Amino acid sequence: MTATVERVEPAPVVESVADRRRRNRNGVLLGFVALVAVVLAVTTKPGTVTFRLSGQFAETPLNLALPAQPLAWIGAVVAVAVAVLYVLQKLPARWAWVLWALLATTFIFTFLSWAASGKVFPLTNQFQGTMSFATPLILGALAGVLCERSGVINVAIEGQFLVGAFAAAVFATVFGNAYVGMIAAIGGGVLIAALLAVFSIRYLVNQVVLGVVLVVFATGITGFLFDQFVQDDASAFNNPDVLQAIPIPLLSDIPVIGDVLFRQTILVYAMYAAVAIVTYVLFKTRWGLRVRAVGEHPRAADTVGINVLRVRYQAVLLGGVFAGLGGAFFTVGFGGSFNKDMTAGNGFIALAALIMGRWHPVGATLAALFFGFATQLQSQLQIIDTPIPGDVLLMAPYLATIIAVAGLVGRVRAPKADGEPYVKS
Template identity: 50%
Template sequence: MSQTVETNAVTAQTSEDASTGVRPISWKYPITYAVLAVLALIFALTNPAGARTHFRFASAGDFFEIPIIELPSRPAGWVLAVVLLALAAFAFRQAARRARTGLWLPLLFGVLFVLAFLVWAGADRGAVIPLVTMLTGALALSVPLIFGAMCGLVGERSGVINIAIEAQLLAGAFLAAVAASVFTNAYMGLLFSPLAGAMVGAVLVFFSVRYQVNQIIVGVVLNVLVIGLTGFLFSTALSDNAALWNTRQQLPDLPIPLLSQIPVIGPVLFDQTILVYLMYILVAVLNVFLFRSRWGLRTRAVGEHPKAADTVGIKVNRMRVYNVILAGGIAGLGGSFFTIGQGLAFGKEMSAGAGFIALAAMILGRWNPIGAVLAALLFGFSTSLGNVLAAIGTPVPSEALLMLPYVITIFAVAGFVGRIRPPAANGTPYVK
């Protein structure tokens, strides 16, 4: 009976002009494609004559070995540049017709542009570009970002702004390291890490829901508090008795038979730790539950129109409390990647701003699980690309590539990716 009213509470968003029904023409994306296509053309023009670029797609244990692929740098660069120019022209045509292009265009354009850049960067470098290693590193670096983005998504869909994702990731990394060291078992660290994130989430929701304190201020304070607390404990207890409290424990890889032997995608997706497999499950479950379950409908209702949700009997504040604590547990689980996920001991501020990048991934993904995952993978890939190119030696400073996640973050929050509308009641306390 309450389903219809609840549905009406979450359908406030509209992407077209209400009076005319005609989408305005946006030239941002076509112009961006054109600029990148011209840049790819410059890559092709500056490739040395006769230079060759080598790519490795194979890894040990594949069903069959893919030989190293050698491409003539200048012809390959020209072909890729022409295709990118054609895609940019198509984007202009679609924009002029006010037609949607779908997700395939930015994905295809991005893949081809990265390939054009790699052809130029690896031309006559005397090294082979290991694509499997690059993709594996991109997925690994994306793990805490994806968990953090899912945490922010659940909280903000419920109407609570979560700036404390950084604190939850760091707390999860700390407790995972301590528990794994005490029990000399990495799986125990995996079990305890969500508790740390959930405790931070409980503090956040206690002040923001119970006492209606500004949610952004509470989040910032929690970040400072957890950084200071974990730093203090690291400098005292963990450093004084590292053998007991801070030893290296690592989750083992669990390759899936047959799937892990598929060339290229097998080692990247199916030769991972249990933490990565849990991430796959989490994203799939959230994507289904958020949009196709009673819990998801009520979560979106309290984030969009809490008064309407309350009218049909939903306990708005209670649901916000439960969801923010659940979200904190998700971030805490992701924080375990920094320690037991990589086989590292805990270190001060080892999350290194991943919580804020995760928040940007959530915004860039428009509060949608799949969109947030794609944004997080983009951030992880840019970092992995910088690491690989720094190892083989390229004309581009690796620092420039490592800046890319933060540059994308600035453009995202500045609205370059389009009109982004958060849940209507996000950050607004509900007083019955």
Template identity: 50%
Template sequence: MTALASADVSGLPQLTTVKVRSWKLAITLGIVTVLLALLFLFSPRTGESSFRLGDASSSLTLPVVSVPTAATSWIVWAVLLVLTLLAVWQAYSYRKSGMWLAIVYGLLAIFAFLVWAAAGGLVPVTGLLFGAVSLSIPLIFGALGGVIGERVGVVNVAIEGQFLFGAFTGAVLSSITHNPFVGLIGAMAGGVLVAFVLAAFSIKYLVDQVIVGVVLNVLVAGLTGFLYGALLVPNESTLNRAVTFERWKIPLLGDIPIIGPVLFNQTFIGYLMYATVAVVAWGLYRTRWGLRLRAVGEHPQAADTVGIKVNTSRFWNVSLAGAIAGIGGAYFTLVSVPAFTKDMTAGLGFIALAAVIFGRWDPIRATLAALLFGFATNLRNLLSVLQTPIPSEFMAMLPYVVTILAVAGFAGQIRGPAAAGKPYIKG
């Protein structure tokens, strides 16, 4: 709703409230509901769908739960239809739909789809969630770097380059020193270096930030590809055999059913991700640093008048964002694969940038968005194992389709930091 000023016969200003309907969420839920109905109608599956809740690393034994495929799919679909109608009613009544509606709908839609896909098969729930979290870790670090960069006024399109260079430097230094912690520090330095170039050109020389970011991504991809062929391939045994982080299971917490093995049997970088999300979320809204950062990104002129050095603040915070994104790059070579390969980040930096937008430039929401994209990627792998009738080409598209639906549909009407992408010239 928007308040507008008008005048009555007395000449005194009056406030007129203009109500605005937002149909975006309702339309998105309606499209998904129709697609699920078409899937269940034209590609029906029978039998039972089984879900394994337990995990081999847990001390507790949980049963395998089986449900009738067709009946369960349609029952859950009926609930989804009710939620869709609720969203339509809220939009028609000028009511704002709460985030809970999108979350509940998303969880139920995923469950209905999994029931349909797992007909006659078995879904390892813990393994599915563990894989989703593992795939989301680099995305979360990249999204946090993107949030900090854009909150301070610099669009960080170079997350992909920071990932790639961080993965490269982390692999090389870990291989040389046989110490993953040295590799992690090297990956952070690699991310800072890419961010330094981004900051120098966009802040000092006023070059368009999006153009600089795209050029940096291409430059880093070409540079690491060249160094891989010229330096790492001939010296693979000494320069490209990284020592990786081992998984550390937290006693008691790691034995909690379902979520214990998923959240508390991670590597050092996984636990560092938890701490980083908490620190960034707290610091952004509860500290002087966060207040200054948001002021510079929203209204740099006002920040300058109270003594904040706008460009200096932007420069150092963009460097901090690069260090955080560099940790995400380290995950590729210090956890996933103990060696660097050409273009191994596979465009995930752009998915992290989408998570920033979907998360409305908020650390917690961006983290949840990154988890969603990681889940979609791992779901594609599970669908291949379950041998669903969905074409393999569509399954390869699944993470990106989810990205498009999330940003275009569930994000709603959003506005980024007012000064993001705009250079500041003092005076």
């Protein structure tokens, strides 16, 4: 007598109403992007688009000439295929990011084929400019990640940038050393972070309002000091040395990639390290677990013996270190002398990258690179005289941020206790 084993069928996965709505919105968005790609492909002029690769590895630039129309159509076909695969749910949900990455890459090539047909597009300059624009954004976004993962909203990144840039320029000039300027910038970023921490954690001030006030304060104090002391004697206070590139042996000799990534200043290398360190600390250490715990459930963290306020102080002040370094990039890292309001709202863009990156160090880094890419792209296209106004291109990152915050590219949720002051009962 043999026993009969009945096969138990797994229960079907029931899609929630919210997930279905999000999937439908994503499908509409993907379809719209695919339609735009097709329109671009149809209107691409005959000719070749030449991607110029240059750098230290070659005495003469390498020009890669490709037919513009076929390249545009390849991108358009891939965009349509991505939209169809998503709508038909042919890939597991965890692979959705692959579709978005593929769509973004092919759409960029379709757009470049349309905009630069018959012209030379300096691809290496595009990559180098992306790194330059993205470096302070990444450092500022990391500062925001640390703050908001612990439950403190940091709208004051712009103020930290300004004070850091000002301190770096003045101290680097006075001491004749750009590295002293970097240390001073860290002090400036930590100073604004300390004000944010004290007033939001100790005195329970509304964190969004406080952040705006600190930005206004930083703008006012740096502008006042610049007008009263720095402007009239720039040679003594506002003539800093700019950090020089330090090529990494062997790695800097890699064609294109070596020039872009490994022939940089110590500040850019510090940014690389910061991304790895913050990611590791937040997700692989006990302190990182405590930071995430007080940002999600501070009351529960308190009941198991975690000092919520102390952890928040530590996270905010550590974030000030990275924001200060981001401010140093505007002076000793790239631009040289300090000018009033020279950060030009980059602190708010870093905050947008933080949200777009879903409060994750790696996600925020990728979002900041996207912002840097779009900013450099509009500069490049203005140089080669394309039919699209550069100001229109500057809208793209902000539009993408709105789309991300609206939840059209997946669930975007801040830490549960973000912005909520904690009072120990």
